[in-house]
Amino acid sequence: MSDPQNKPEKDWLEIARRRVAALDADAWLPADSAEAVAYSLTDLLDGLRRIDDLGLDKVEPATMYRPVEE
C-alpha cells in the first residue's frame, strides 16, 4: 500500500484539460478558448490543493445560508 504522505504531484493542467473536454467544450467555447479555460481551471485546482495547508481534516463545511460565524 502506498504511503499517502508521498503522493505524486498531480498534473493539474492535464486534469483540467480532461474536465474541459468532458464539458463538450466545442459547444461552450470558441475554439481558442478551451485551452485558456483549462489554464484558469488549473490555477484554481492548484489553489485548492494548497488549501490543504489550512489543515481541514476536522473541519466541516460551512452551512449554506449561515456563513457568518456568530
Added chain:
Amino acid sequence: MADSDELCQSTLSEVASWIETKKVSPVEVFEAVRRRIERLNPTLNAFITLTLDEAAQEARQAEGEIAKGRYRGPLHGVPVSLKDLYATRGVRTTAGSKVLADWVPDHDSDATERLRSAGALLIGKTNMHEFALGSTTINPHYGTTSNPWNARHVSGGSSGGSAAAVAAGLGYASMGSDTGGSIRQPAAFCGVVGMKPTYGLVSRYGVFPAAWSLDHAGPLVHSVRDAARVLNTVAGHDPRDPASVDRPPLDYTAGLERGLSGIRLGVAPAYVSEDVVPDVQRAFWDAVRVFERLGAKRIDLELPSAEYAAVTTSTISGSEVASTHSRWSDTQLADYGEDSRRSLAIGRCLTAGDYLKAQRARRAISSTVSRELESVDAFVWPTTAIPASPIEEGGDGLRTRPHEVLRAPHVLTRLANLMGIPAISMPCSFTSSGFPVGITVAAKAHDDSTALRVAHAYQRETGWENRRPVVQG
C-alpha cells in the same frame, strides 16, 4: 442655492437637508439630474434603462407631499438608481444579459419596495457586467460603462454603472450587489463610497442571484453618512430571503460622530503584498497614519493569505453560479457573452468535492480570522491592488497573465464575502495619473455601525470624497 451641476454633485445628505428645509424642491432636483443624465450618459453609458418619465411623476408627488408637511425622511424626493439585477415591477430587468433582455418583472425587489416607500425617485437601471460574472462592466450586449475620471478606462464591476452614475452626479445613490467585491471594487475605481453590509442585513429578495451564499446587496454613494442613510432604509428582516437576519432595526447614523478614540484598528501587512502597486501602497499607509493620528490604536494582524480566500470564494461562486444558470446555459448558451461562457464553463468543471472542500476552507478561514479580529474593533486594507485599467486592455488588470485567476487585482475584496462581514470602500487618494484609490474599512459581523463610524471619522478629516470628476458631455 447651488447651480444645476453643483446640485447634482452634492451628497445625498446635503440634497436631503435642502429638500427637507424646502430650499430646493424634488422637481428642481430631478430636473437637474435629468439634464445631466441626458448630457453625460451618452459618454458614460451608465444606464441600461432610464425611467425618467416615471421619476418625473414621482418627483411631483413628492413635492406635493412635502408641501403638505408629509416629509417621509432623507430619501424623500431624492433621485436614485438600481443595478439592473434588482427586480422592478413593470420595468425590464436584464441583469446585463441578452437572456433576460425582455424580462419585465411583476414584482419589486425588497430594496426597490423600501426605496419606493421612503419616497426615493427611481431614475433608472444601471449597466453591469453580464449577470454580475465579472469585474469590468465591459458588456457585450449593452456596451461598456466608462470611468468618469477617464472615459478610456473601465468603471470596474460588476456594479460599474452604479459607481459611474454616482461619481458623475447622475443620481445620489445607487443600489449594487457584491459577490466577491462587486460594490467595493467599482466604488474604488470611480472614487465613491461602496458598502457591502453584513450578510443577510439587506434582503436579496428580487435581486438576481450570482452565488447565493456570497451575494450581498448594498449602496454606492458619495459619503459614509450617505451610506448610513441608505442602509437605514434598505436594511431589515425579510422572510422572503432565507439569509435575511431578524434583528431589531438600528439607526446607522447614530454613532457616526463618536470619533476614533479607543478604536483598535487592525492592519494586515500581508494584504499589502508586492501585487499592490506603489501608488496604492502609498495611499494606504498614508491613510493608516491618519487613522492613528485621529486616535486609533494600530494592531497588526496575522491573517491567512488573501489567496486562500480567493481560491475559496472562486470555487464556491463558480459552483453556485453554474447551478444558478443551468436552466439557461443548457438551452440558451449562445445568448451569453463569451466572457460569461468562460466563467460558467469553469464553474461546470468543478466537482462537488471541490465545492465542499472550499466550504470547509471557508469555515477554517472564518474561524482563524474571527479569532484575530477579537483583538480589534475594525480593520483596513487596500480595496484593490491597482486602479482602473484601460478598456482596450480588457479592463481586468490581467493583460500579461490572463489565466492567473487567483492573483487578480481584486482578490483583496473576497475575505469579506467569505465571512459575511461588513466592508466599506471609500476614496483615500489619487494615483499620479489621476485615478481614485480606495481603502476598505471592515468590522465584525453585525457591527456595521463601527465600520461606518471609523470610515466616517476618516472622511471628516480628509475630505477625499468631495472631489468630483469632470466628465466631458
